[in-house]
Amino acid sequence: MHTDINKLFQGLWENYIQITPSANKIHQLLAEKTGEAEIINDHIALRTFNLESVNLKKLAAHFLALGYEQKGDYDFASKKLSAQHFEHPDTTQPKVFISELRVNELSEAAQTIINKMVSSVEKGATEADNFLYSGTHWSVSHDDYKTLLAESEYAAWMAAWGYRANHFTVSVNHLHKIDELAEVNDILKQAGFTLNTSGGEIKGGEDVCLAQSSTMADASKVKFSDIEVSIPSCFYEFAQRYKMQNGEYYQGFVAASADKIFESTNVQ
Ligand code: OOG
Numbered sequence: 692m693h694t695d696i697n698k699l700f701q702g703l704w705e706n707y708i709q710i711t712p713s714a715n716k717i718h719q720l721l722a723e724k725t726g727e728a729e730i731i732n733d734h735i736a737l738r739t740f741n742l743e744s745v746n747l748k749k750l751a752a753h754f755l756a757l758g759y760e761q762k763g764d765y766d767f768a769s770k771k772l773s774a775q776h777f778e779h780p781d782t783t784q785p786k787v788f789i790s791e792l793r794v795n796e797l798s799e800a801a802q803t804i805i806n807k808m809v810s811s812v813e814k815g816a817t818e819a820d821n822f823l824y825s826g827t828h829w830s831v832s833h834d835d836y837k838t839l840l841a842e843s844e845y846a847a848w849m850a851a852w853g854y855r856a857n858h859f860t861v862s863v864n865h866l867h868k869i870d871e872l873a874e875v876n877d878i879l880k881q882a883g884f885t886l887n888t889s890g891g892e893i894k895g896g897e898d899v900c901l902a903q904s905s906t907m908a909d910a911s912k913v914k915f916s917d918i919e920v921s922i923p924s925c926f927y928e929f930a931q932r933y934k935m936q937n938g939e940y941y942q943g944f945v946a947a948s949a950d951k952i953f954e955s956t957n958v959q
């Protein structure tokens with residue numbers, strides 16, 4: 692596991708932009724517009740399966756070791772997902788949203804494919820420095836990918852992409868010269884990027900103390916065991932937080948909005 696928080700996020704970012712070139716372009720575009728060298732991340736998100744050897748806890752251990760603390764719990768019944776978020780005492784460090792697919796709720800066929808994938812993750816692999824951006828530890832056929840896709844878009848995404856940041860999220864609150872999420876969205880649309888419109892372009896808002904938007908995932912090539920195919924990879928998210936009644940900024944997530952953000956990796 693990394694002992695240097697910046698090295699972990701640097702490793703995650705470099706791996707992420709390899710298959711998400713639009714995130715790098717948007718990052719540069721926002722840096723130009725705001726005159727900022729550094730863009731502060733609100734959070735990153737990671738995905739996994741609830742199988743013991745690779746579950747949410749195994750991923751979270753990397754962040755707990757760096758001083759993160761577990762905060763909210765979330766349930767996405769129809770997507771068969773559970774999630775938790777983690778915060779660092781230094782509030783300029785990104786929050787971390789980790790979800791896991793409840794494999795036991797899928798069909799026998801899907802469970803067989805996923806169990807076989809996960810059985811090829813070597814013992815101890817989850818503790819390696821680079822595990823969180825190590826990609827797949829298995830090889831699946833395009834047919835198996837399609838079997839998973841028919842049942843769970845999330846399962847298919849994991850089969851294709853494995854362990855890596857699913858997205859980074861720009862903190863709109865920390866952008867100079869840009870005050871509102873809607874302005875960010877306008878800049879992105881003008882530059883030709885496609886936003887996720889599931890549940891509206893802006894999910895949530897001041898009433899729930901968190902407004903979010905995201906691009907639709909880029910398309911990138913995956914080598915399945917038999918063929919190479921271009922499929923949705925990762926996306927970029929934008930978050931604006933509002934103060935609660937007690938005057939402090941809300942730091943949690945909003946399940947109804949997150950439910951729609953997950954759909955940013957759907958095929959367009
Ligand atoms: C996570 C979706 C939820 C948010 O900010 O609400 C999320 C995912 O797509 O893995 O990131």
Ligand code: NI
Nearest residue numbers: 736860928952
């Ligand atoms: Ni997110």
